[in-house]
Amino acid sequence: MVSVSEVVEEDSKYLMQSFSRWYPLVIDHAEGSLVYDIEGRVYIDMNAGIGVMALGHRNRKVLNAIQTQMEKFLHYSLTDFYYELAVRVAKRLTGFFPWSTKVFYTNSGTESVEASLKIARASTGRQYILGFINSFHGRTFGSMSFTSSKYVQRSMFSPLLPSTLLLPYPDKHNPLCRDDCSAEVISYLEDWVLNKVVDPNDVAAVLLEPIQGEGGVVVPPKDFLQQLRSLTRRHGILLILDEVQTGIGRTGKMFAFEHFSVDPDLVCLAKALGGGLPLGAVVGREELMDLPRGSHANTFGGNPLALAAAEVVLEEVPRLLDHVSEVGKAIADKLNDIKSPYVEEVRGLGLMLGVDLRKGGRPYPEGLSKVLLNSFRRGVLAIGAGESVVRLLPPLVIEEELAMKATKVIKEEIEQI
Template identity: 50%
Template sequence: MPPKWYWPIDLNNVPKIVVEPPGPKAQEIIKMDESLVMQSFGRWYPLVIRRGYGPVIEDVDGNLYIDFNAGIAVMNVGHSHPRVIEAIKRQAELFTHYSMTDFYYELIVKHASMLTGIVPISGTKRVFYTNSGTESIEGAMKISRGHFRNQRPYIIAFLGAFHGRTYGSMALTASKPIQRFGFNPMLPNVIHIPYPYPYRCPFGKNLTEEECGEAVLGYLEDWIFGKMVDPSEVSAIFFEPIQGEGGYVVPPKNFFPGLRKIADKYGILLVDDEVQAGFGRTGKWFAIEHWGVEPDIITMAKAIAAGLPLGAIVGRASIMDLPRGSHANTFGGNPVALAAGIEVINIINDEDLLVNAQRVGDYIKRRFMEEMDRVELIGDVRGLGLMIGVELVRNKRTKEYATKEIEQVLYESFKRGVAVISAGKSTIRIAPPLNIPMELAEKAVDIIIDVIKKVDRERVK
């Protein structure tokens, strides 16, 4: 259980809506934002953050919300953790930058030794530091092709995947058409195949989870390798262990062991994108551990440094072998971010946050699953740890996406003091800080379920 001394506010008063959001201060800032900032992204609702503490966020008008977003799965150790703040201050007083790809500093080896100690890859490992998730993916693409000296130009990715929006990673991304629309041509030689989505298996409605997994593996072997590209030309298969933007989709238990066998058979690298699922989000350091499979490369960012821009690529030393001068950056491995990153690892260990993520996550899933038979709108509940998806459907038989209804659920939950967003077409995305106390999780779930029931009643009138 996270220590109580961490919370500087009375959790009994959370959530607390003192003025209907968006309040006057929020409206003023939103209006200025729209005139000054390129609007190439969509905000979920008019939430204007002032500060955060643990699993609680406060807007500029003084409203308090339970944070079921964690800054989009970033704030795994909560907002403004005092140990992280102290580490940032301490390092900022020493030096804030001195490019690690040109010179050396001790924080690099200290953090890298801790990081390589928790990744589920055996043997000697090496790290490359980046600034973000999409840059980690870009680097992993270069490492994968570069390791084979570009003798294997093809990369396989999955439909429903989100790996980023820069040009290389965008070629792997296939979760929403708008993310690629107007930017062709894409990076060539990327092949997408279906992902085993048990609730909506692409190979048939009546397949079991295991049969769905086998169908995808068979499609890769029989159709992609049998009819489209020789596997000797494929350098890597990129995957999310739980698809994030695609709908918090958890694949069957047999899928990753089977994918590992195929990769080993043809000498293909497995690249595990843990940008969203990593750093304890699923109750283990990295989500792939739930399948007992070792990837060759793991990419990460988001929660690695408690909100500071930091990413990393960790892989087998024999694979992390790009020649000197072929890949570098200016800000990757920033010393202030690394100082925060060291504390993130220590906090997750010291406060047993992997255990708390599993305990609270099991409770949240159970509550929503209990409502499935009573509420037509709840079609599926899935997830691991505190990476939970609740898929809303207009009809359980047809599984029609509840796109309009989910917008109502998210907005009404926000108005009642719970910040939560969606994934896929109509899945509630639940990803609070790992140190959320059970009592706050209970309050948030009560509110969301009440809102779902209200929307469900209104739509059938």
């Protein structure tokens, strides 16, 4: 039997090591919200494969749907052909939107963001796209041009996409902000950027995460998105929401934009959508999704196996939303009970939660590493976000008792630092 240390060693020999791994978890198999390593240890999964496994591991309905589809055909490409499953899933997906939408399928989050940028430029005939500092939108050139939660994600790869600008996100840890600075950010954008730097008629879209995930689970003030929506509408600018992490029930609503009562023009999805298989989508207002034939496509987008899983995900997740809110609240209550001078804030919505660790008001990455490694040693899987935020993204199906057991470990480890 191969050991954990052997796999880790061989991994470093044969794979590019540009990842940020927190601890040596070598998975053998997983079930529900539990993960088993190759040496027989069991862990409570508070990562869900980075916000992907909404229905838990080896969900029977997902596996059966994949199996059934597998026996029919694996692939044939929507670029040139048709299949009914693609239409069925798109119908179901658009059914969650109270306005008329159409779908473009992709294979990942970054590809959904790329598609949304192209749709925005093509449908408006404008070239500028604005994003926000501390965002994460992916690693390909378009999305990377807006990814800015850590400079290592972009600094070696310039030049990035031209005609882009990054704005401050209304986060109270942004040095320009003290508490709620939505009004200041909106005024900076409207009175400054759109007055001095770029003609609003040249701006195709504003792209942002409704909650910054990788940047540290940063929830903007409630009215910020509404103010941004009004501003963009005044200038004919599209609002693109990247719901790759927040979408598909993660926050206790099907999409995070529902918490903020805004109606985006384009929504980027991936992660949980494919039930563990690579699938992303852009859902856009019908009138924007009218690109000329041949102008955008991909070979694997809307792969039938991933769509079969997505059909189950889209049927099951709406029934889980109350559970997500309840378990999320129970976890947050327990985290709010932590007695430690290093907890700056517990934040998030539903089952997307973060504990911001700070020392003397500054991010505390050493504290974060300790908490994650020690929790791992005690059988709990969680990773970090931002500079020093413990991020919790468990499967949406996680039983409350299991979630509380994991939270207790994390609480104790934070109290130990």
